[in-house]
Amino acid sequence: MQETIAWLDQQRISMEDWVQGIRIKLLDKQLKEFLFGPSVDGEYMRNRDRYKRVAISQILVVDLATAWKIVQLLREGQASFCALALEYSKGKTSQEKGGFVGTRFLVELIPDVAEAIKNVEEGEILGPIQTKLGYHVVKVEKWFPLQLTLAVREQIMESLFQSWLQNKLNNIVYHD
Incomplete structure (x- = not known):
């Protein structure tokens, strides 16, 4: 308990604010479960491809x-994806x-990127894919099996919410 209080002091968070934050988070979770819990299975079955998980790299x-x-260098094997990302990528992450x-759910990706990679094999290089952010060169590192896990369930409830x-x-906005 002493460590928790010391950490809260260091973060400049009062005990009351911390407790209030926990209450809000619990109420948020309960509201989502109340509103959308019963419809998660149906949403998953109708849109399961949106909840595929993929590990990706991008430049x-x-x-x-x-x-x-960059695409040409990668396809010819003249440079590593990692080295090119370090040198050229404008994306901070x-x-x-x-x-x-x-690792992301397809639904979390920029729609144009998600659409481009949804049927691609592991290890494949795609691009350039144009979005409002610029041009993406993407490598699909790994696909994960479709499962209605707790993480997928929470993602579905968050999307519905x-x-x-x-x-x-x-x-x-439109009625006032």
């Missing part, structure tokens, strides 16, 4: 010529981690 650049140069951006919230906000 994000601002111009098409550089993107094609991908540059700092040598291209690796992590965010859509519900957006709908409520739109109703307030």
Whole structure:
């Protein structure tokens, strides 16, 4: 308990604020479960491909010529993905981690990137894929099996909740 209090002091968080934060998080979780818990299975069955998990690496650049140069170097085996990401990527995460951006659900990716990679084999290089951020050169590192895990369930509830919230906000804005 002493360590917790010391940590809270160091973070400049009062015990009351910490307890209130925990209450809010629990209420948030209970509300999502109440509103959307019963519909998670149906949502998963209708849209399971959106909840596929993939480990990806990417290099994000601002111009098409550089993107094609990177793709060519990679396909010819003249450079490693990691080295090129460190040198060229404008994406903060991908540059700092040598291209690796992590394991994501397809639904969490930029739609154009998700669409481009959804049927690609592990190890394949794609791109350039143009988005509002620039040009993406993507490598699919690993696909994970489809399973309705706790993480997938929480992701589905979060997506449903965010859509519900957006709908409520739109109703307030357009009806007031």
